[in-house]
Amino acid sequence: MSLKLDALDIRILDALQDDVTTPIAEIAERVASSKTVVWRRVQRLTERGAIRARVALLDHREVGLGIMVFASVKMGRHGVDVLPQFIDAVRACPQVIECHTLMGPVDFLLKILVADINEYENFVWQKLSRIDGVQEVHSSISMSQPVYTTRLAPRPTNSDDTPGGD
Structure with missing residues (x-):
């Protein structure tokens, strides 16, 4: 079940997406609220998973990772252990x-850097x-990235726009 967001939550999330620092x-001044309310809202949004992490976004080319590849992987079998084992194996790959x-042919x-x-x-x-079960790998190399954003546009989920809780 998704977290109920109100207009204040949305404004706070928008401010954090501009600069989490x-x-x-x-932020309280920007969203016309008190520091205490904003702090409580940020804590609630973090505890409930709306804010997954507070990170620095790096430019992959500037840190020496000049090639971005999208690899479509088709598995040869779909046993109860095969798919989770594949996921565990790729989690261990820093690339x-x-x-x-996906649903469909693959x-x-x-996304690999x-x-x-x-x-x-x-x-x-x-x-x-070499990962058990991999049947086919089809690769597409990204030539450029004309659109890149991590910004989400959350929508209020409270129909009456009541506060999401302080």
Whole structure:
């Protein structure tokens, strides 16, 4: 069940998405609320999972990871242990920054960052293709990333716009 969000929650989340290092007092002023209320709301949003982490977003190219690859992985079998074992295996690979379970002709879509094509080739041959159950891997290399954002546009979930709790 999703967390009930009101207009104040949305304004607080919007401010945090601009810069998570913004002091609570500044956010409170920006959203026209008190520091105590904003602090409590941030704590509740964090405890309930709406705020998953407070991180720095890095530019992958600037930190030496110049190649972004989307790998579609088809599994040869779908036993009760095969899919969870695959997920555990790719979690252990620092090159894999996202893993999506899909419906359709492939089972997983991986977003992978590597320094160069040689590193990706080695990753496929030495790690990905050796995971139990992997039948096919189809790779697409990203040439550019004209749209990139981590910003979400949450919607209020309270029909009467009452506070989500202080």
